[in-house]
Amino acid sequence: MKKESIFNIKDEADFTRTALEVFRFQYRNNPVYRKFCDLLNRAPEDIQEVREIPFMPIEFFKSHRVLGGNLDVAETFSSSGTTGMQTSKHYVHDLSWYEESFRRGFEHFYGPVKDYVVLALLPSYLERTGSSLIYMVNDMIEKSGHEVSGFFLNDLEGLAGLLKALDSAGQKVLLIGVSFALLDLVESFDFSLKHTVVMETGGMKGRRKELIRDELHGILKQGFGVSKIHSEYGMTELLSQAYSKGDGIFNTPPWMQIRVRDMEDPFSYLGKGRGGGINVIDLANIHSCSFLATQDLGRAKEEGFEVLGRFDNSDIRGCNLMVL
Secondary structure, three states: OOHHHHHOOOOHHHHHHHHHHHHHHHHHHOHHHHHHHHHOOOOHHHOOOHHHOOOEEOOHHHHOOOOOOOOOOOEEEEOOOOOOOOOOEEEEOOHHHHHHHHHHHHHHHHOOHHHOEEEEEOHHHHOOOOOHHHHHHHHHHHHHOOOOOEEOOOOHHHHHHHHHHHHHOOOOEEEEEOHHHHHHHHHHOOOOOOOEEEEEOOOOOOOOOOOOHHHHHHHHHHHHOOOOOEEEEOOOOOOOOEEEOOOOOEEOOOOEEEEEEOOOOOOOEOOOOOEEEEEEEEOOOOOOOOEEEEEEEEEEOOOOEEEEEEOOOOOOOOOOOOOO
């Protein structure tokens, strides 16, 4: 498969055709996914529509090497987790697919990253290795081309001063941060931002009590003086991200789609407004698996989708958990 066929998808018919091609490609080349499909008696000749494609449980990334054939590994991304918790590992064969996906995805929703100073408040991710989020944000910082773009670990005072100065000068800023750190920032400093996109990546990482989305966003909106809090929906097992520009409604780039499955029947999909399990089609996952059944709960909306939380007894996901 060529990048052009994935990242230049134009419409639903194009997506359907490409998704079916990717399914056949991954069935042939990914032994873990092929075995999963065979156990369900779902072979390529049986699949005529996207809804018939088997979605592999995302937990397989914890127990299996989900990678096509004998491909070598350029980078291994791992999920966060507490001591003793089994973590997911995404073995990435070609990092250029990830870079193409997150660069195009951000520009699709926000325009060129060079228009922004990128300030990152991601202490929990910086404190460990293997974070796909850190890889993405580091690239955004470099591609922004602004000398003052960068990561802030514990220097909240320095970040606050820079944020106020840039915003006052009319400079477009992207402030991306994990929820608990953004709360720490607004509890220590007052803001009235006019030119800054505040984007949370979810998760309290065990540092604070989990908050429902509306409560979290209400605190952050008041603290930063903004009308909307943006969000990023991503995870270790994916190479693409969905974004919300406010109100918790996420949208996907053209090569990524969300389907909400019935929790009693994995091959039955729910209409708009009904809650169920989130299935993700990420065609950028060309060398691993593009069809994943996550442990996130959500529902489709007229425009986009929303994340409602997690299945009971499932591990807390650092990148996207906001319990509702």
